Amino acid sequence: MPPAAPPSGSGKPGPPYGPPELSVPVATLVPVSENATTTAVSGDRIPPRRVFGLAVPALGVLAAEPLYVLVDTAVVGHLGALRLAGLALGGVVLSQISTQLTFLSYGTTSRTARLHGAGRRSDAVREGVQATWLGVLVGLVLLVAGQLLAEPIARALSGSDEIAAAAVSWLRIALFGAPLILVTMAGNGWMRGVQDATRPLRYVLAGNGISAILCPVLVYGAGLGLEGSAIANVVAQVVSASMFLAALVREKVPLRPDFPVMRAQLGLGRDLVLRSFAFQACFVSAAAVAARTSTEAVGAHQVVLQLWTFLSLVLDSVAIAAQSLVGAALGAGAARQARGVATQITGYGLVLGCFLGVLFAALWSVLPHAFTSDPGVLGEIPHAWWFFVALQPIAGVVFALDGVLLGAGDAAFLRTATLVSAGLGFLPLIWLSLALGWGLSGIWSGLSLFMVFRLAAVVARWRSGRWAVVGAVREA
Structure with missing residues (x-):
């Protein structure tokens, strides 16, 4: 199931046609370094192959999750209407994490791409490090809150004790993937910013592919039923997030948290x-x-x-x-x-x-x-x-x-x-x-x-x- 649409320096929400505000939090603009690079080869245009070299892998990442959800739905669907309804309801709740926290991918891309264009790749990757820390911290908060609120939320949404119980049994397990979902989103963000579109596609397909194979094994073969679907979902997040984390380690940049940068990213997220x-x-x-x-x-x-x-x-x-x-x-x-x-x-x-x-x-x-x-x-x-x-x-x-x-x-x-x-x-x-x-x-x-x-x-x-x-x- 899921893991699938920036404040000004003054902090004031300007009107839609108001004065320009560069909405990059803590947005101190500095002169471009002498070794800054850009992706265009001539004039003001980018070769179409370069544009679609970024767009096509991005489409693969965007489409991987819906395709996995279809597999998950087909597997659970054979358990009966009640289990399918529980999966649908639990999935809607979990999907809000990726829906509402898109700034970890889109916002990180924006900040990282500027640094990459200025020839500061290490600084660009460090944006990814801080976005990853932010994803872990926010994800842990969501995990704890989700465990406490899963049952009342499911009951409020379903209106049925049976459907709510099924949704809660799935959701309590799947929520352990919440921090990992956010790590994956941050990883997508910084890699897109440095114009590396291929690795995110490999990482996401690896996680979802393994999970798609594991799902029917756990649901039917191991007899875990709906809970097997949730475990397979968490496995997908573990695999993908681990690959993004390993990629950060290989970059050989400092991995310690930088709270001012994280606050800036949260401002963008607002x-x-x-x-x-x-x-x-x-x-x-x-x-x-x-x-x-x-x-x-x-x-x-x-x-x-x-x-x-x-x-x-x-x-x-x-x-x-x-x-x-x-x-x-x-x-x-x-x-x-x-x-x-x-x-x-x-x-x-x-x-x-x-x-x-x-x-x-x-x-x-x-x-x-x-x-x-x-x-x-x-x-x-x-x-x-x-x-x-x-x-x-x-x-x-x-x-x-x-x-x-x-x-x-x-x-x-x-x-x-x-x-x-x-x-x-x-x-x-x-x-x-x-x-x-x-x-x-x-x-x-x-x-x-x-x-x-x-x-x-x-x-x-x-x-x-x-x-x-x-x-x-x-x-x-």
């Missing part, structure tokens, strides 16, 4: 966590409204939303490449190159989004049947499908520019833009659709308005060029 909460509020509200519309509507919403989530992973892989390349260019003092890379990758996002839109428009009468044979659900799917299709080009641009701005350390702007877009677009239309009986059309109109507002915000920020502040991060 904005990304708030942004994640905005996404969660929107999508939880959408699910709640769909559930109150009809059984068929919630089923149709789930089908289209899962496709949306999958395609988001595809588009997000381009954004991850943007983070690494833009951060490195700014760290090297090459603002013009960073702007050129931003334009280039935004173009890639638009083309990819258009391609996906055309592809899924052509599949509209075929693909839904792969997910359900229920006539009522199939009848509801078109009310969401065409919004989903039309949004792909917009999503391609938005996700690409999200990556550009995150790479520049401009997460404070992204936080504010996301909160404003959710508050003015998604949430009002979702709940209005419930009051007026608009059903899935209202829900997906809300998502569309949310994406249009985000598009306007990130395009305006991109065109302003105020995000392209050069320099390398120096710890306080």
